[in-house]
Amino acid sequence: MTIKKFVVGCFDDEDVLFPAVKKVRKEGYKIQDVYTPFPVHGLDKELGMRDTSLHTAGFIYALTGLTTALGFISWILTMDWVQNYGGKPHFSLAAWIPIMFELTVLFSGVGMTLTFCYLCQLAPFVKKHHFHPGATDDKFVMVIECTSKTNVQEAEAFLAAAGAKEVNVQMAETGWWLGRYDMNRKLFDQQTGVVTA
Amino acid sequence: MVKQQFETPAKYKKWTYGLLAIGLVAFLAGFFFLGLSKDEHDQTRFWAGLLQNSLYFLMICNACMFFICINILGHASWHTTFRRIPEAISAVVPVFAVAALVVFLAIIMGHQHHIYHWIDKDAVASDKILSWKKGFLNPAFFLIWTIITLGVWTLVGRKIRQLSRQSDAGEITGEEARRYIWNNTVWAGIFVVFFALTTGSTIPWLWLMSIDAHWYSTMYSWYTFMSSFVGGLSLIALFVIFLKNKGYLEHTTREQLHDIGKYIFAFSIFWAYLWFSQFMLIWYANIPEETIYFKPRVQGVYKAIFWINFIVNFIAPILILMTRGSKRNYAVMTFMALLLVLGHWLDFYQMVAPGALGDHYNLGWYEFGTLALFSGLLMFFTGRALAKAPLVPENHPYFKESLIHHT
Numbered sequence: 001m002t003i004k005k006f007v008v009g010c011f012d013d014e015d016v017l018f019p020a021v022k023k024v025r026k027e028g029y030k031i032q033d034v035y036t037p038f039p040v041h042g043l044d045k046e047l048g049m050r051d052t053s054l055h056t057a058g059f060i061y062a063l064t065g066l067t068t069a070l071g072f073i074s075w076i077l078t079m080d081w082v083q084n085y086g087g088k089p090h091f092s093l094a095a096w097i098p099i100m101f102e103l104t105v106l107f108s109g110v111g112m113t114l115t116f117c118y119l120c121q122l123a124p125f126v127k128k129h130h131f132h133p134g135a136t137d138d139k140f141v142m143v144i145e146c147t148s149k150t151n152v153q154e155a156e157a158f159l160a161a162a163g164a165k166e167v168n169v170q171m172a173e174t175g176w177w178l179g180r181y182d183m184n185r186k187l188f189d190q191q192t193g194v195v196t197a
Numbered sequence: 198m199v200k201q202q203f204e205t206p207a208k209y210k211k212w213t214y215g216l217l218a219i220g221l222v223a224f225l226a227g228f229f230f231l232g233l234s235k236d237e238h239d240q241t242r243f244w245a246g247l248l249q250n251s252l253y254f255l256m257i258c259n260a261c262m263f264f265i266c267i268n269i270l271g272h273a274s275w276h277t278t279f280r281r282i283p284e285a286i287s288a289v290v291p292v293f294a295v296a297a298l299v300v301f302l303a304i305i306m307g308h309q310h311h312i313y314h315w316i317d318k319d320a321v322a323s324d325k326i327l328s329w330k331k332g333f334l335n336p337a338f339f340l341i342w343t344i345i346t347l348g349v350w351t352l353v354g355r356k357i358r359q360l361s362r363q364s365d366a367g368e369i370t371g372e373e374a375r376r377y378i379w380n381n382t383v384w385a386g387i388f389v390v391f392f393a394l395t396t397g398s399t400i401p402w403l404w405l406m407s408i409d410a411h412w413y414s415t416m417y418s419w420y421t422f423m424s425s426f427v428g429g430l431s432l433i434a435l436f437v438i439f440l441k442n443k444g445y446l447e448h449t450t451r452e453q454l455h456d457i458g459k460y461i462f463a464f465s466i467f468w469a470y471l472w473f474s475q476f477m478l479i480w481y482a483n484i485p486e487e488t489i490y491f492k493p494r495v496q497g498v499y500k501a502i503f504w505i506n507f508i509v510n511f512i513a514p515i516l517i518l519m520t521r522g523s524k525r526n527y528a529v530m531t532f533m534a535l536l537l538v539l540g541h542w543l544d545f546y547q548m549v550a551p552g553a554l555g556d557h558y559n560l561g562w563y564e565f566g567t568l569a570l571f572s573g574l575l576m577f578f579t580g581r582a583l584a585k586a587p588l589v590p591e592n593h594p595y596f597k598e599s600l601i602h603h604t
Contacts, residue, residue, distance in 0.1 A: 041603040051521070059519070086483070094477050 003173050005146040006032060007155045008131045009164030010139045014040060017140045020162035021046050024144065029155060032145040032174075035135035054119070058112045065107025069100040121176045129172040139166075200445050201587040205580045209439075213580065216573030223566020231563060238557065241311040245553040246564050247300045248312065250571045252404055253428070253545040255293035256396065256421070257538075258575070260429030262287035262354045263392050264460075266385035269357075272378075274595035275456055275602040278448040281588050282436045284358050286429070288582035289575055294347040296574075301343055305336050312553045314410040326411050326486075334407055342403065346395045353388045360384060364592045374594040396422050405545075408552035412490045416475035421548070423468040427510070428541040430461045431534035436579065438531050445588050448600055451525040455604045458524030461537065462514055469511035493551045498558065502547045509540035542568060 011017040017034070021043070024031060031047060034040075077083070078090045088095065117123060135141040142164070144155055156167045231243035261283035268276045276283075303309075310317040314327070315334040321327040327334070360381050369377050401421035406413060414420075434457045440446045476495075479487045494503045514533060523529040550558045590596060 041601075055521075086481075088481075094473075094480050097473060097477070 002175075003171050005150075005152070006131065006170050006172055007144040007146060007150075007152060007159060008168050008170055009142045009144075009159035009162070010132055010134060010166040011142065011163060012139055012165050013163075014140065016163035017142070018043075018046060020142065020159075020164070023162050024142070024158070027158060029144045029150070029158070030147070032143040035131060035141040035143070037136055037138060037140075040140070052119075054112060054116060057115045058108045061111030062104045062108040064111075065103040065105070066100055068107070069103035070096065073099060125178050126176045127178070128176045129174075131170060131172065132166075199447060199589055199591065201589060201591075203440070203445060203580075203583040203588055205584065206443055209576070209580060213573055213576040216569045217577065218573075220566055220568075220570020220573050223563060224570050227563045227566065237311060238554070241309060241553055242559065242563065244300065244304050244307075244309050244312055245549050246567045247296075248304065248553075249545050249549040249564075250542075250567045251293055251297040251300050253425070253542055254571045254575055255290065255297050256425035257428035257432055257541070258286050258289045258293060259350055259354070259392075259396065260422075260426045261433060262290065262350070262357065262388065263396075263426065264429060264433065265357065266388045266392070269381045269385035270389060272382075272595075274598035275453060277593050277595045277599035278589060278602075279433075279437050279440075279446055279453060280361065280590055280593070281583070281586055282440065282446075283429075283433050284361060284586070285582035286432055286436065286575075286579050287354050288358060289578040290354055291351045292574060292578050293571075294351055296571075298343065298347060301340065305340065312549075313407055315407060324411075330410070334403075334410065339403055339407075342399065346400055349391050350395070353384065353391065357381070357384050357388060361590060361593075362586055364590050364594075365587055366592075368592050369594055378594060396425065405548050408549060409490055411486065414475050414479070414487075414490070416471050416478075420468070420471040420475055423464060423471055424510075424541045424544045427461060427464050427468055428538055430457060430464065431537040431541075432575075433457060434461065434530055434534040435538070436583075438527050438534075440583075440588070441527070448589060450602075452602045452604045453599075454527070454530060455521070455524045456602075458518055458530055461533065462518040462524070465511060465514035465518070465537070469507070469515075472507065472511070493556065494547060497551075498556050499547055499551050502543060502560070506540065506544050506547055509536060510544060513540075 009020075011020060017040075021031065021034065025048065034043060034047060036043070073096045074091060082090055085092075085095075121128060131143050132139055132141040142159070144150075144159070146152060146155070146169075152169055156169065159167045227243050227246065231239040234240060234243075265276075265280065265283050265287070268280075304312055305316055308316060310320070315321055315330070316336055321331060332338075360377075363377065396418070398418045401418040402413075405421060406417045434454070437446065437449060437454065437457065441449060476491065479491060493499050513536060517523055517529065517533055523533075546560065546564070550560075593599075
């Protein structure tokens with residue numbers, strides 16, 4: 001994966017974060033993501049993220065499960081292994097509905113979990129770059145992706161002015177990698193000091 | 198400044214009086230041509246129509262109070278901005294309770310044994326199954342339990358509405374707010390427990406299941422309860438959207454509508470679950486005493502109603518309300534809520550009619566006329582109740598939380 005340059009700002013208050021996100025976006029910076037210790041309501045809207053397609057995937061998995069169950073049972077009970085169960089017709093939809101329902105739920109449940117893990121790049125042994133350890137504790141970490149045109153000093157100063165308590169620049173790999181987690185691994189090649197407004 | 202005082206719009210009044218007029222004409226015509234008819238079938242049709250409508254409207258209005266209570270018990274805040282709407286709808290419960298009681302008294306005193314077969318003493322004496330059920334299915338117990346039920350629904354509902362008004366006096370803070378929430382919780386708990394003993398179990402057995410006196414199903418009460426609950430939620434949605442369109446309830450946003458939509462969606466599925474479970478167990482066991490209930494419905498003359506019921510109340514909401522966009526869309530929600538109110542009305546019809554009228558049912562001017570009459574009553578009394586209290590409980594301790602509600 002490519003290594004890119006990021007300007008990272010840490011906020012310690014939601015009420016500062018929201019106007020900051022608005023200002024940063026208005027200024028034209030590209031926010032790669034905001035990492036928060038808990039789900040912050042309305043932040044996705046503020047960041048201009050589109051709705052997830054996870055539910056559409058879930059619907060498709062559910063339909064797959066439904067047709068799999070219906071196809072499989074009807075094939076077994078009307079063609080492959082025809083038996084008389086309590087004098088009911090061979091094709092007795094009512095009796096199959098519980099199983100069709102179960103398979104619908106199973107397919108959509110498992111499918112959506114796996115899709116979710118894929119979208120979040122979550123898997124055993126998969127590692128991703130952490131911009132700030134505080135993002136899992138008490139810090140809201142805003143990460144701005146730098147392009148060739150971005151003036152890094154200006155971006156840093158802008159973040160600090162917007163209320164970031166801690167600002168730094170990191171070179172980081174955008175994707176994921178496999179391996180052991182190494183606390184001392186150098187994840188970025190330069191780290192500037194704290195900039196205060 | 199928030200618009201707090203509901204003033205009945207002219208169009209609303211026109212619709213209310215229009216429905217009431219149509220309904221009254223149909224009711225009077227029904228009374229003279231059917232109710233006073235020599236033909237017992239016509240008489241049965243008259244009382245069955247009144248029974249179905251009064252019970253349906255009573256139960257959907259009472260379901261609105263249940264909706265408030267479960268939200269209080271769950272310490273939910275999201276509904277606070279529009280809480281006065283289900284409250285106003287539930288204020289109609291006493292009206293429909295009186296209507297239902299009059300209908301019951303008329304059926305039992307007037308000996309309408311085609312509706313309630315078990316009030317016929319001679320038939321019960323020579324009938325093994327009915328004499329087993331005599332301890333439960335007899336006029337005295339029926340009337341006493343019905344009166345207690347209607348009384349408790351009315352009184353506890355009124356108490357909860359009064360508690361809600363307490364917040365109108367002024368800001369509630371600290372210890373006072375804690376006591377306010379606690380009082381609400383206690384009364385909501387009383388209501389919900391009593392609701393479980395009535396709508397959740399005994400009341401549908403007595404009022405509706407006993408029309409098919411020989412038959413029983415353990416799913417029946419839940420099924421009826423769900424039917425009325427979805428109807429009640431749809432009513433809430435309709436009134437919320439109506440008031441939004443008239444410029445009231447500015448704090449109630451799409452976020453709240455989305456959650457009402459989720460309720461309707463989820464409980465439509467639960468309704469279908471019960472609908473199917475009741476059917477499948479009976480279909481699988483194939484015992485004649487039980488299948489007799491589904492014979493006229495699935496294979497007989499009620500076939501069309503039975504399947505329309507399923508399509509309108511399950512297939513339509515699951516497909517239409519599944520997406521996020523449709524639950525946040527006022528037009529789609531209005532359409533679905535209206536469809537479901539009528540759909541569950543039809544559901545109640547297929548609970549009442551086959552047992553009472555047999556194969557010669559007639560879903561015609563009288564049934565729809567009675568529907569108009571009861572809709573008119575509902576609109577009239579809900580409109581009055583809405584005007585009585587401020588529309589937004591601005592001092593409710595959870596109000597701020599409800600404002601920032603986000604789905």
